[in-house]
Every structure is written in structure tokens, then in C-alpha cells.
Amino acid sequence: MQFMCLIYNAEDNGPQPGTEEFGPYMQGYMDFTEEVREAGKLLGGEALQSVSTATTVSVRGGKTEVVDGPFAETKEQLGGFYILDCKDLDEALAYAAKIPDAAYGRVEVRPVMIFD
Template sequence: MKYLCLVYSDENDLHSLPDSPEDKECHAYATHLAESGQMIAGEALEPVATATTVRVRGGQVSITDGPFAETKEQLAGFYMIEAKDLNEAVRIAAGIPPARVGSIEVRPVRQLAV
């Protein structure tokens, strides 16, 4: 089953705390998951200031600079993984280096009926 592991962190803390991961550590973990066949995709995101939010209401498109909502933690990246169940997905998510300074939201991917 596919799971999306969303990496959340306060952008100001992500690389400044004693336990903060470095890019090479995140890359090494992603490489390990890829070699085990559990990594489908993953990317780090640019800072939240580069985000654009798009909404459509009543057929009208509205574009806003920045994220959808003000929050303490911002979406910093994601890992799309393959795991046999939620327990395995949580174990994999616990190994994602930014979990030490932020949080990892684990969500099953729903197959669309198309």
C-alpha cells in the first residue's frame, strides 16, 4: 500500500537546532528506502514564502501568495513510500531525519475510481 509521509517543521528551526538533519542525511535515508524498494518518490520543498495557493469558488479562480493557512509548522517535503501496513509506514516515517525537529504526517494514498 502507498503512504504519503508529509514532513512538517518550523522553517526557522529545520536547520538550526542541534538535532537538525543535514540534506546529506535525508538523501542517505531516501537512498536506503529506494534500495529496499520502499521509496516511490520524495522531494524537499522550497520555503513557504515561495508558495502560491489556488482556490476556485463559483467558477472564479483566486490566487494568494503563501500557504493555505497560517501555522507554526510548514510543509517542508514529502516521502511517498510503499509499506505493507500502517505499522510499517510509521516505522519508516520514524526514521525520516526531520522527525527529530518537526513531525511526519503519515497518510494512506487513496486509489481514485477512474
Template structure:
């Protein structure tokens, strides 16, 4: 089953792409998930200031800058994994480096 891991942390802590690419814990986690055949895709998200929110109400479109949610913890990236079950997804999320100081939310994907 496929699971989306939403990587949530405080975006005021700036980490460059270069720092992330050379961070041993992130590199090791990605290597393990890839070696186990679980990793499908993943990416960092640009800062929340670049977000656009779209809503349609009664046929009228409303567009606003920024996220809909008002929170300090924002989704800073995602990882898509193919896991045997939720227990395997939880184990993978617990090993993700951000879990040690932020949050990793797990959502199963609908299957067709």
C-alpha cells in the same frame, strides 16, 4: 499501499541542498528506503513565500500569495513510499531524521 510522508518543520531553519545531500542521517534513511524497495519519489519544497493558493467560489477564482494555513510548522518536503501497511509506513516515518525535531505526517493514497 502507497503513503505520502509530509515532512513538516520550521522553515526559518535554513538547510541548503548541499547540506541535505551530505547529511549522513538523510543519506542513510534514503538509502535504506531505496534498498528496501519502498522509495518511490521525494523532493524538498521551496519556501512558503513562493506559494500560491487558488480557490474557486461560485465560479470566481481567487488567487493569493502564500499558503492557506497559518502555522509555524510548514510542509518542507514530501516522500512517497510503497509500504506493506500503515505499521511499516509509521516505522519508516519514525526513522526519518526530521521526526527527531519536526513532524512527519503520513497519509495513505487512494487506490483506484
């Protein structure tokens, strides 16, 4: 089964670039990515640019509306994702708990709907 791990955190929460803690924090991401790659679980994943670069598009009544910023006005924002191929939800949750931002924000785990 495929699962998407959506990584949410406030941009100013957790280790920040230029701090002593940032190097080990990023190393945690490199280590996790290597672990799921070597285990044959990694199907994809990327970090996202700052929420300040987001643009939201909606269409209502045939009219397209474009708004600067993210869809949700919340402190925690989507910062990246992994798509993992796991045997079940329990395995996906175990991997999600190893994502470094699970210690600072949240990781939402959702099954991917596969259309054949």
C-alpha cells in the same frame, strides 16, 4: 500499500544552512532516501522550496482567487514528502520515524488512495 509521509516543520526550526549541524542533518536525509530506495520502498519524494514561494488558488462562486503564501497560516509548514510502498501502516510509521525532521517537526503519514 502506498503511504505518503508529509514532512512539516517551521523553516527556522532545526539545523540551518551554514551551521555545523546542517551537514549531518542533510546526510540523514541522504541516508534515509538511500535506505528506502535500496529496500524497494521509495516511489517518490521531494523537498519543497521555501513557503515564501507558495501561491494558493481557490475558486468560489466561479471566481478564481490567487493569494501569495501557503494555505495554512501556521508556524509548521509542508517542507517535503516521500511516497513509500509499505506492507502496512506499522512499517510506514517505522520509516517515518527515521525521517530527520521527525526529530524537529512532524511527519504525517497517510495512505494513498489508489483508483484502479
